[in-house]
Amino acid sequence: MSDSHQHQGHGHHAGEGHKDGICDCIPSWYVDHLGQAGMPYVKIEDYAVPPEESHGSLFLPDRLAKGYHVEELRGGVYWVSAGWYDCMFVSTGNGVIVVDAPPSLGERLLDAIAEVTDEPVTHMIYSHWHADHIGAASMFGPDIIRVAHEKTRELLQRFPDPDRPVPTVTFSKDMTLEVNGFKLELSYKGQNHSEGNIFIYAPEQKVLVAIDILAPGWVAFKDCDSSENISGWIEAHDQILEYDFDFIICGHVSRYGTREDVLTAKEYTDDIIRFSYEALHTVELEHFVKDMGEGPYRAAFRAAEENFFAALTNYVTQKMLEVKTSNGQLWQERLNGADVMTKNNAYTMLQKIRLEKSHNGYMKRDGAPEGFFL
Ligand SMILES: [Zn+2]
Structure with a gap:
């Protein structure tokens, strides 16, 4: 960030220090003179050094080398992380079910799948309609089955995006998706972080996907994870704990969590x-x-x-x-x-x-x- 910090709070205007269009001091977009009308800048030393456990897969050698990390949690259920985002896929023995396709993983998700199986992707589940979790959905082509909550379809029809094709199969409350004998239980318990945000559960493997409710090892991201319905977001912590799970994928921070992480997040929220x-x-x-x-x-x-x-x-x-x-x-x-x-x-x-x-x-x-x- 160049030496801009030393100018912080001294009323300098963006653009100072430019010579012939080349910035040698403060970038033209750097606004630091707004006072109470703007957002404050921070310095690294303003905050504590975070607990090491929260790093997740960030510094694992394979991730540093390939740009992503893929790991089998249990019985054909894989966790993938890259670019601060996490998602899941399942190898059923006769086709892959993908749960979310964050754009920050993008085609690296295709590499992660190819690394562990030759099976084609036949199904995709959208956890919710947000672009940061399913914005790479179009890379699987037009022919796969796309499953989501009916609210997700409604939102993607209302606000079309070629990178997020409209789901082909929807449900309103509960649905079991069974592919080649592999079962995933999908459930919508009402609006929380967003409308149509569903729980995705592999009962035999005891893996739960609950996106943008909590982040293992972290506090909820700003503004209670940008949630639309805070009562529903609070309730979702208890709904998660009603599941019998050993692993939970939450969508962010390059980590999967356990029951203990959910209890800790709930305690923070309750406080x-x-x-x-x-x-x-x-x-x-x-x-x-x-x-x-x-x-x-x-x-x-x-x-x-x-x-x-x-x-x-x-x-x-x-x-x-x-x-x-x-x-x-x-x-x-x-x-x-x-x-x-x-x-x-x-x-x-x-x-x-x-x-x-x-x-x-x-x-x-x-x-x-x-x-x-x-
Ligand atoms: Zn979201």
């Missing part, structure tokens, strides 16, 4: 929920609006609102970074990214509690209940 409710009942909006009489009302209100949400978010984040977790460690010692992304997860949880959970009553004729805000 955020607990501290969010505590914050909503502790932080006082009045503290920030009481001086609004002076100055332009709209600006004062905006500032009060921003500070109120900042206070809520910082309250939760501080509690999360201080709490002793069930094994005696701090979250930032236990999960990669806790000191980076907890603030984003806290902010989203706070906002979604406001939207999805009735938690502080409603306006009465004789005035607002204690702690009331919209």
Whole structure:
């Protein structure tokens, strides 16, 4: 990143240091003078060194050499990772079933399959409609069977993408896909991270695929994994634990997980929920609006609102970074990214509690209940 860090926060404008169109200092796209209107930049030393277990396959020799890692979990079920993404395929003895095809793996997924079997890909399952997990689906050609939830088909018909062909087989609640005697149980339990996001389970091998709910060894990615329905996302942790599984593929971080990882993720999520409710009942909006009489009302209100949400978010984040977790460690010692992304997860949880959970009553004729805000 050149020497741009030394200019951080000094009001330099992007484009300075250009000579004859060649950037020798700050790239033209680098904006660092927005102050409170922009996003802050960070430095490596702002954050803890992550726990080593969270590295997954990242530094394995075969991955460094080939650009991907493929590993048989059990009985013909393979886990593949590359480019920070994970997916699965199954060798049935008479055709391969692929579960997701992230564009960051792309054609390296074809190499990974060819490395372990000569069988052709006959089926593909879409976990959900997001391009970052199935954006290479078209590389299997037009003739395979594509299975997904009916919501996924609806979304891909509504927002067509040649790289994500519309599924040929859909279901609404549960479906068993059986190919050459190999069974995969597909289940939709309602909207969570996205509409149509399904669980894919190999019961005999005890392998579960549940994408974008949690990340083994990591905190949930920013904003509770960009989830659409936080109540459904929270519930999904329990739905995962209802399965009898030894391996779980979660879609990210170049790692598969175990039951233990899910329990840890659930504990982290439960802590955020607990501290969010505590914050909503502790932080006082009045503290920030009481001086609004002076100055332009709209600006004062905006500032009060921003500070109120900042206070809520910082309250939760501080509690999360201080709490002793069930094994005696701090979250930032236990999960990669806790000191980076907890603030984003806290902010989203706070906002979604406001939207999805009735938690502080409603306006009465004789005035607002204690702690009331919209
Ligand atoms: Zn997604």
